[in-house]
Amino acid sequence: xxxxxxxxxxxxxxxxxxxxxxxxxxxxxxxxxxxxxxxxxxxxxxxxxxxxxxxxxxxxxxxxxxxxxxxxxxxxxxxxxxxxxxxxxxxxxxxxxxxxxxxxxxxxxxxxxxxxxxxxxxxxxxxxxxxxxxxxxxxxxxxxxxxxxxxxxxxxxxxxxxxxxxxxxxxxxxxxxxxxxxxxxxxxxxxxxxxxxxxxxxxxxxxxxxxxxxxxxxxxxxxxxxxxxxxxxxxxxxxxxxxxxxxxxxxxxxxxxxxxxxxxxxxxxxxxxxxxxxxxxxxxxxxxxxxxxxxxxxxxxxxxxxxxxxxxxxxxxxxxxxxxxxxxxxxxxxxxxxxxxxxxxxxxxxxxxxxxxxxxxxxxxxxxxxxxxxxxxxxxxxxxxxxxxxxxxxxxxxxxxxxxxxxxxxxxxxxxxxxxxxxxxxxxxxxxxxxxxxxxxxxxxxxxxxxxxxxxxxxxxxxxxxxxxxxxxxxxxxxxxxxxxxxxxxxxxxxxxxxxxxxxxxxxxxxxxxxxxxxxxxxxxxxxxxxxxxxxxxxxxxxxxxxxxxxxxxxxxxxxxx
Amino acid sequence: xxxxxxxxxxxxxxxxxxxxxxxxxxxxxxxxxxxxxxxxxxxxxxxxxxxxxxxxxxxxxxxxxxxxxxxxxxxxxxxxxxxxxxxxxxxxxxxxxxxxxxxxxxxxxxxxxxxxxxxxxxxxxxxxxxxxxxxxxxxxxxxxxxxxxxxxxxxxxxxxxxxxxxxxxxxxxxxxxxxxxxxxxxxxxxxxxxxxxxxxxxxxxxxxxxxxxxxxxxxxxxxxxxxxxxxxxxxxxxxxxxxxxxxxxxxxxxxxxxxxxxxxxxxxxxxxxxxxxxxxxxxxxxxxxxxxxxxxxxxxxxxxxxxxxxxxxxxxxxxxxxxxxxxxxxxxxxxxxxxxxxxxxxxxxxxxxxxxxxxxxxx
Numbered sequence: 003x004x005x006x007x008x009x010x011x012x013x014x015x016x017x018x019x020x021x022x023x024x025x026x027x028x029x030x031x032x033x034x035x036x037x038x039x040x041x042x043x044x045x046x047x048x049x050x051x052x053x054x055x056x057x058x059x060x061x062x063x064x065x066x067x068x069x070x071x072x073x074x075x076x077x078x079x080x081x082x083x084x085x086x087x088x089x090x091x092x093x094x095x096x097x098x099x100x101x102x103x104x105x106x107x108x109x110x111x112x113x114x115x116x117x118x119x120x121x122x123x124x125x126x127x128x129x130x131x132x133x134x135x136x137x138x139x140x141x142x143x144x145x146x147x148x149x150x151x152x153x154x155x156x157x158x159x160x161x162x163x164x165x166x167x168x169x170x171x172x173x174x175x176x177x178x179x180x181x182x183x184x185x186x187x188x189x190x191x192x193x194x195x196x197x198x199x200x201x202x203x204x205x206x207x208x209x210x211x212x213x214x215x216x217x218x219x220x221x222x223x224x225x226x227x228x229x230x231x232x233x234x235x236x237x238x239x240x241x242x243x244x245x246x247x248x249x250x251x252x253x254x255x256x257x258x259x260x261x262x263x264x265x266x267x268x269x270x271x272x273x274x275x276x277x278x279x280x281x282x283x284x285x286x287x288x289x290x291x292x293x294x295x296x297x298x299x300x301x302x303x304x305x306x307x308x309x310x311x312x313x314x315x316x317x318x319x320x321x322x323x324x325x326x327x328x329x330x331x332x333x334x335x336x337x338x339x340x341x342x343x344x345x346x347x348x349x350x351x352x353x354x355x356x357x358x359x360x361x362x363x364x365x366x367x368x369x370x371x372x373x374x375x376x377x378x379x380x381x382x383x384x385x386x387x388x389x390x391x392x393x394x395x396x397x398x399x400x401x402x403x404x405x406x407x408x409x410x411x412x413x414x415x416x417x418x419x420x421x422x423x424x425x426x427x428x429x430x431x432x433x434x435x436x437x438x439x440x441x442x443x444x445x446x447x448x449x450x451x452x453x454x455x456x457x458x459x460x461x462x463x464x465x466x467x468x469x470x471x472x473x474x475x476x477x478x479x480x481x482x483x484x485x486x487x488x489x490x491x492x493x494x495x496x497x498x499x500x501x502x503x504x505x506x507x508x509x510x511x512x513x514x515x516x517x518x519x520x521x522x523x524x525x526x527x528x529x530x531x532x533x534x535x536x537x538x539x540x541x542x543x544x545x546x547x548x549x550x551x552x553x554x555x556x557x558x559x560x561x562x563x564x
Numbered sequence: 565x566x567x568x569x570x571x572x573x574x575x576x577x578x579x580x581x582x583x584x585x586x587x588x589x590x591x592x593x594x595x596x597x598x599x600x601x602x603x604x605x606x607x608x609x610x611x612x613x614x615x616x617x618x619x620x621x622x623x624x625x626x627x628x629x630x631x632x633x634x635x636x637x638x639x640x641x642x643x644x645x646x647x648x649x650x651x652x653x654x655x656x657x658x659x660x661x662x663x664x665x666x667x668x669x670x671x672x673x674x675x676x677x678x679x680x681x682x683x684x685x686x687x688x689x690x691x692x693x694x695x696x697x698x699x700x701x702x703x704x705x706x707x708x709x710x711x712x713x714x715x716x717x718x719x720x721x722x723x724x725x726x727x728x729x730x731x732x733x734x735x736x737x738x739x740x741x742x743x744x745x746x747x748x749x750x751x752x753x754x755x756x757x758x759x760x761x762x763x764x765x766x767x768x769x770x771x772x773x774x775x776x777x778x779x780x781x782x783x784x785x786x787x788x789x790x791x792x793x794x795x796x797x798x799x800x801x802x803x804x805x806x807x808x809x810x811x812x813x814x815x816x817x818x819x820x821x822x823x824x825x826x827x828x829x830x831x832x833x834x835x836x837x838x839x840x841x842x843x844x845x846x847x848x849x850x851x852x853x854x855x856x857x858x859x860x861x862x863x864x865x866x867x868x869x870x871x872x873x874x875x876x877x878x879x880x881x882x883x884x885x886x887x888x889x890x891x892x893x894x895x896x897x898x899x900x901x902x903x904x905x906x907x908x909x910x911x912x913x914x915x916x917x918x919x920x921x922x923x924x925x926x927x
Contacts, residue, residue: 391620459655459657461653461654461655461657462657462659464644464651465651465653465657465659465718466670467618467644467645468616468617468618468645468649468728469670469671469674469718469722470645470675470722471645471670475674479670480659484660484661486661
């Protein structure tokens with residue numbers, strides 16, 4: 003026993019191992035990417051022979067891409083924050099029938115993914131042939147009502163399908179406000195309007211500002227909508243330009259890497275600003291407790307507000323799903339009723355074509371595998387971050403959350419480059435995809451589990467130790483069972499995120515390792531509209547089934563905890 | 565083997581740059597019930613958790629039954645589960661995913677006792693806290709008081725020799741707390757365990773302990789029996805924190821060598837006879853008088869020591885006592901009298917107290 007601190011050493015070994023594994027998975031690709039960005043010699047040369055800032059200097063020539071990116075990201079952010087703010091205010095502060103159900107529905111667009119959303123809106127609002135434009139013609143309108151293949155169209159899809167995060171963050175800010183702050187204002191004699199202006203708005207402002215900056219960072223790194231809607235019209239933003247640079251002949255990896263590193267740097271700065279604002283602005287609103295604020299009685303305006311919410315659901319869920327369903331059952335995609343020929347052939351093809359079938363199967367296998375292994379690994383990881391005192395436990399959090407700060411597509415590029423250049427032959431196999439998913443989904447799993455871990459009173463675990471249990475026994479008999487709601491939720495979220503993954507997958511798929519999202523995109527771009535919609539419906543169904551289980555499970559668990 | 569069950573010496577606990585416990589030493593004898601009393605942040609809980617092995621100290625040593633469970637000199641830190649102590653947590657820490665039985669059985673099952681013995685011991689422990697009929701209940705639907713009892717039963721089920729209590733009653737309402745205090749007191753003595761108890765509630769500390777250790781700012785202010793702590797506070801902090809006392813500033817008039825009262829002149833020029841628990845050094849500037857030890861009378865003052873004329877400024881009825889604020893030449897005095905002794909506001913009264921209740925404070 004002498005000279006040893008036994009408890010510390012068991013955990014330190016595990017901590018060190020986790021740190022090495024995660025650190026390797028996360029940082030190693032980024033080092034490769036940085037190196038490639040500085041490579042001005044032969045792009046295939048490794049380790050690099052000539053280095054310089056030439057690739058970065060060349061970015062100046064691409065100023066129009068940067069301008070496009072800024073424009074689209076700003077438009078999308080503004081729209082997403084407006085949607086988010088209005089809907090969050092209605093659902094948290096006004097009394098509307100079915101509010102809590104609507105709140106869940108608001109999350110659906112996010113799970114549909116911008117890729118599927120972009121397909122659907124391409125069907126709805128293509129110039130001339132889109133359903134909405136056809137309708138416009140039918141009622142005697144001139145020209146097109148709406149062109150989805152425009153910067154505004156791209157931003158629209160991004161805002162609808164990626165803007166959910168704005169809604170979630172703003173409503174969290176509104177919910178975490180102590181209602182007594184508003185009540186005090188009312189009691190002191192201020193009216194409803196004055197209270198909103200003088201108390202409510204100033205208190206939620208930091209939350210709104212934080213959400214705006216966070217969403218902006220997300221939009222900068224957004225890929226799918228710009229990919230589906232921008233490429234046909236050669237309208238490039240930075241992510242699609244990166245993709246273009248790596249797939250054109252000859253591939254310009256240096257340029258792609260330089261753009262990737264720059265985008266990463268901008269995103270890092272933006273997220274740092276976000277953190278500063280959230281930390282500083284967190285004065286009275288965040289008390290750690292979630293309040294159910296007293297909803298305001300809005301009288302006749304109730305129906306207007308309700309209509310606003312349902313309009314959002316209509317454009318972000320109902321219309322897109324209808325468009326996809328309708329198209330997927332047609333022999334030739336059209337929105338003209340007289341020309342429709344209904345068939346099941348697209349679904350049959352999805353199962354019959356070997357490449358497509360294997361993409362479906364692979365996605366499911368990856369989903370199950372990554373979710374199962376990921377949850378086990380991340381549970382230990384989260385425990386160490388929040389409970390251990392072994393040296394290095396704080397560092398793990400930074401390493402595990404790091405992928406969040408890297409745009410998905412940039413990380414995909416980094417992984418591609420890193421794994422091409424080391425002599426472990428997993429490039430082009432499902433193993434690499436699994437490893438990549440695990441890496442980029444680590445922040446999601448860790449955040450989900452941490453949310454539950456932080457709710458578990460530390461003394462529940464300490465008590466087990468004092469009662470004589472070892473670390474392992476305590477994890478097995480106390481921590482894991484108490485963490486069950488978090489484990490179930492994390493598993494399902496990891497499954498969903500794996501099944502819908504695009505940004506990383508698109509770089510790492512190979513002839514023998516297809517997955518569903520890139521298949522949807524490539525089917526679409528090779529003009530197999532009908533097949534791509536059938537695939538989109540299949541993917542969305544899988545996600546929605548998992549989501550339904552998740553909602554049921556969380557409701558049951560929250561019932562258990564009361 | 566030493567007589568002490570627990571021996572804490574020069575314990576230091578640091579959190580980053582903050583020193584939570586700063587060189588604390590004390591011992592707890594076999595079967596003794598010692599309470600660490602102090603305001604929040606004084607280091608009492610940290611000290612307790614260090615004994616339990618839940619906090620890693622930076623320096624010092626902790627011995628249980630003569631065996632070092634922590635020693636910075638020997639670089640030894642025995643993990644919690646190998647220290648053989650038991651603990652009752654402030655939040656009860658009753659596992660919501662188990663039944664009452666499973667909760668209580670945990671410590672026995674960890675020790676791999678045969679099934680029949682586990683059942684027997686759980687039965688016995690639940691009997692001690694009158695919870696036998698709840699054994700098969702899920703622990704998640706128990707009231708606060710019931711959870712408290714389960715936590716107690718669990719802590720004593722595996723017959724530990726040392727039980728640590730971390731503010732176990734602080735989450736109960738006042739009435740239940742008073743009841744549990746009585747039960748706890750009885751249980752401690754019946755089982756013959758050694759206990760270290762942490763609380764910020766001075767009433768609780770005085771009621772259940774053999775010895776009280778008053779802590780402040782990570783250090784020990786005073787150690788003594790409940791009566792000593794109450795009647796002979798050494799410092800301004802103890803006088804103020806334990807019970808309620810009037811602190812009166814002034815200076816020493818004489819410093820007699822040997823026993824007997826010392827003479828103290830208050831700021832308002834009143835001469836008081838005071839007692840000192842220590843050998844006075846002459847520069848003490850404060851005496852403490854418990855609010856309960858001051859008599860009020862309508863008769864005019866005679867020439868007895870420590871008697872002065874005063875005037876009732878305010879009367880507050882508290883139920884169990886009446887609190888008076890009385891103006892007197894040295895300022896204001898707070899006086900608590902039983903509700904049978906009624907004086908009107910504005911009444912001229914005579915204030916008096918015994919010299920032994922006028923305590924010269926060391927610091």
